[in-house]
Amino acid sequence: MLRAFLRTAARARSRASRLVPDDDVLLDAPDDRLAPALVAAAHGEHAPVAALLAGTRAHAEWEHRDRYATRLAAFARSRAEWLENWRATAPDDPDARLVGARLTVDRYGDSPDRTALLREVTPAVTAAAQAAGADPVPWRTALDAARGAGAGHAEFERLWAQAVRRSPHHYGCHVAALEYLAAASPGAHRECLDFAERAAQDAPEDALVRALPLRAAFTCLTANGDGGATGVHRSRLDAAADRAIALSAVHPEADPWPAELRNLLAYVLVRLERPRDAAEQLRLTGPYVTSFPWDRDTDDPLGRFLHVRADVRARVASAPGRTGSGHPRSGHGGHVRPGDH
Template sequence: MLRAFLRTAAARARSRSPRPAPDDDVLLDAPDDRLAPALVAAARGEHAPAAGLLAGTRANAEWDHRDRYATRLAAFARSRAEWLDAWRATAPDDPDALLVAARLTVHRHWDSPARSELLREVIPSVVAAAEAAGPVDPVPWRTALDAARGARAPHAEFERLWEQAVRRSPHHYGSHVAALEYLADTSPGAHGECLDFAETAAQDAPEDALVRALPLRAAFACLTAPGTGPGPGASAEGATAATVRTHRPRLDAAADRATALSAAHPAADPWAAELRNLLVYVLVRLGRHRDAAEQLRLTGPYVTSFPWDRDTGDPDPLGRFLQVRADVHAHLETGAH
């Protein structure tokens, strides 16, 4: 892991060049400079750096960072949980330890064939942990929203959890993503409603808020819905779904809004990598290869599993990204846009 982080630093220095990173220098789900030391320490069984990182995000109300860091730490704990076990034994009521533990529980049940039943059983404990986190932290409620979505909770139950999340932070990206995905899951084909929800959230948010990228997430849901054709490599015009043609102006507007948000971050920024990877995916599906090439340049060596792991039948997100990147450059070399 330490060698991977050293490669990250070297790749970051090289990525200031406008040339794309070579395939060997591309990094999947690389942590940023704040998360990396916590993960290195966790690999050694030490929880103090993770505790300090999450405590800082809570004290500074950095809810989007807190959400992402808790998710990454929980994902790490799926295979190496000794540090989390020690943390919970040392401080059983620590809200940050409870947050990571709750997210780990949801992660572990998510891929089970019995997901709905398992998550339904743990919702009370996840909600209890969220209530114990106090009156300002929305991130545990985002975890509760994910659990409710996986459990196929009825609308009234989900809305109750949603109200708790937005009461604490009306512009928290993760809570909005959970609500958007719940809407998409429970109302198949309701692309217009998903775009309505996302556009309203983005319009009301501050200029630099991550939730302003929510329409891009809704566009992704529209473009990947059953019947909309293949993944990146084919333009939206090649996809046969009438929904894509119907909503094309709104999909372009979502990509444009996300492009403006991307421009507010420096090139080769690990924090902006997921936004830019998702933007590349959507731009390619819309046939906007020149715009996609610019986002590929900006993302530098940083590849994120999402959205590339969502391509049906493709278990290799890094390989999928490299394939799409090569296709984009091939389009430009032939003079296509």
């Protein structure tokens, strides 16, 4: 995957004005900063990883730090030598602790015994977050651990207060809180949308948390056994998608950083039967496919993406005389759904 990324990234940017061929699509491709660190980690070297994360901490790049730590922890699940060496040589390094905590929570979160396992490690994860100073990213990990451990509302709110005190608009911490709310109160779509809309309304125009209503819309649209929620909250779901479209527009085309936003936005737009808007986001994302959200119900997220993309293209091409965004209120909705494949 790394070789493919390094070989095709430059070509892909030049083709941003049209959909890239299926063979050039890249799954979870790292950006230009993360890619060299992953290459080094593949060779057992941790110094470039340490430099990357130290830079994000020094410059308070919390969204990048969160994303990089998550990706590095995922890499360490199959290739952990570099992380083990790093933690052995620098046990008090806050960046090594961050990746180690993320790796532990992710591993335990996939276990059949996740509740018991996460209850055991949550105090240590929380203690590490408390020792991290102004960094909000360890609190995102603590929030995820608390949710998996089945923490009560009072305990979760205590952790949440610590997180937002450090960064009131950190996207990852807000996603963790949204997921806790959805898990604690299944079917509480109105509450999830309320929380997400308030967070987005208070955030700067270019903040990633402006996309939180889109994440809430995804939660609403994919809730098991609650198909009626789409009709009840339809106007709010469309508003969430429209807000995310505006956020997508401020980012360059065919860039890996907004790829997850655009992949999620395309997924939601398809579910909302807005194929023309979905097609535009599929164009803007270029070759960059992210496992989330396409891995929701398949072991082949890339295959799912390609199937949905082909269906969207066919849907738009079958109505060449139509104009408009594909928004159902304009009478141009389609019927393609990611779950149909």
